[in-house]
Amino acid sequence: MTEITTLRPVILAGGSGTRLQPLSSEGRPKQFLPLLDDDSPFQEALERIDIAECLLPLVIANVRLKDLVLEQADDIAFDLEDLLLEVEGKNTLAACLSAALWAQVRGENYPLLICPSDHFIGDETAFSRAVIDAASAAENGWIVTFGAVADRPVTHYGYIEVGTRLHAGYSGHKVERFVEKPDEETARDLLAQGRFVWNAGIFCVTPETLIKLAQTHCPDILQACEEALKHNQDGILDYGPCASQSLDVAILEKTDQCAVVSLLTSWSDLGTWPGIWKALQLIADQSE
Template sequence: MSFLPVILAGGTGSRLWPLSRQLHPKQFLSLDDGPTMLQQTLERLDGLEKQAPIVICNEAHRFLVAEQLREIGADSSHILLEPVGRNTAPAIALAAMAATQDGDDPLLLVLAADHLIQDIEQFHSSIEKALSLAELGYLVTFGVVPTSPETGYGYIHQGPPLGPGFGVRRFVEKPDASTAAAYLKSGDYLWNSGMFLFRASRYLEELERFYPDILHACRQAMAHTKKDLDFTRLDDEEFAKCPDISVDYAVMEKTQHAAIVPLDARWSDLGSWSSLWDISDKCESGNSYHGDVIHEGTRNTLMHAESRLVVAIGLEDLVIVETKDAVLVADRRKSQDVKKIAERLKAEGRAEFENHRDVYRPWGRYESIDKGQRYQVKRITVNPGAKLSVQMHHHRAEHWIVVSGTAEVTNGHESYFVSENESTYIPIGQIHALRNPGTEPLELIEVQSGSYLGEDDIVRFEDDYGRA
């Protein structure tokens, strides 16, 4: 039985700061040197009968999504861009409308892009059970079989048997510790996973019954879409009228046609560093580590090194995360409070909240190596065949030194090649462009100098990625 995956990829993942940033959140990260979480979400559906996915994401992440889909050979022609975040109920409505606009009415498997599922066979089994219920018109949610009295998840009280699943008595909020322990002991409560399966038309019918204003705003937004490369842009003003509300509150808690299928597949939403430690491989001392790490007399600690040696001595129950521009040290049992730090960094306008020193662009990436009052040094990588926009800067000049590969440079009215160990100079106000004509990545060092070095001092005239 075929279904259409709907991947919700708009989260910020602030509880995994400093690895997760606003412009590069956890769903686009690889936490184990393998595929990213978005890529894993799609790859774990391999072997099931499915259609090309719909991915819903923030506009700022559109090129990350397209590139990560391309890397695994996934269809990237159905990427919906949310102009503003309005939670899961409107996002799923957009996907349902996109899926039915040509007269089709598929079953939608709604998945978050930042969850971990380790037992793929059990996951597939639960999907097959949910498909049969969705075929009968039920709106199915997946309830994770709890393994501990977790207070960080919402719960679902399962009802009487219903085919291969159960009815739903009620959804309950995140409980306190004693209530969570009672839920676990009863065996009648499951963690709310935030994953769903239902027919597109059934979701729209129930949404119209309970929240017609969401449906109206989404219809208006979809009526004025614009195609931009692989992306579908919505009407900003109309979509902004949507209430900010989750699918649980808008539909699942109100419908009389909810069903739940238990999921016992080693699931985690990786909502904190502690949850990552829980599911990670550990040494005999209970330590989980990644990167260049040395530990002595340390127990039950997560250590994550990105760019340099991290040494831990005589520590217990900590989280230590090192990146190129920030270091986190936290009590593992209080790692949920990392979100408070991320919110503080955002309020203070700190660059460490928004992005890493490695910044990804549709043509490649750059890393800021050094910066002073009137200069900045970057390491730039341009993907094979990729081209930066035709642009100019009002306040800065640029020197490019090619480290490896060959650069095709447009400098005013001239076009020429710059090879390894050669350099060129772009004066202030000069229209210019950079292209990698080769089959290997182009690496160069860029030295900027001038009175203002901000990324907003770019005037684009032509752009392969629709940014001009």
């Protein structure tokens, strides 16, 4: 991806192992299982950002998963150097803020490419194109989310209404609004409007932008992350009693600096059984 500036990938690899029981467990959550082929979704996430020619990633996981993270990276000969380990996961907000603060301490302000570790993405080239678009907008002060093509009225994904195009020179559009996991009737209505995409849960934002937004919208959680990073030992983060919130709810839904870029390929969240079945179907269709 020579067309973009330096990016720092952040792989979110937390999880309690409850969503796909009995297949998953606390000691081996879904992202570390070979759900679709010999590699786990976590390993595929590492390989995906390696293809994108980014810097080496920062991985954020629960402290109990440290050995598993390192083992799976080693199994695919992936050079994993940077790891933050949460004593207790506090949803995506604390993890993302910790990543931004970690980068700031290192003197970095490269866009962070924040990726879940439990997704299927069909076309790496299309993913790279979306990353290029997102990085361009992120460097200009936007917090960018990736929108996957909504082709059926599912009720277990969030939706994004695509607004007006960004200023000349940037790809992507402003986010008009978010719709959280609608019922089936509402989902059908959203699809019929033709302006909605699925929220893929992939984000791109500079540390500076994210920290400034957090100072406005969630200063208490930002402070908890600052304290956890300041007092960490061997990368272990203890957030204390801070609230558990998602990045979407705490910041994206409240700011007018949120943009969306199109992820023009097959996509599925592997955190649900329907998501796995759909991904397997997509793989089968690609091989025909």
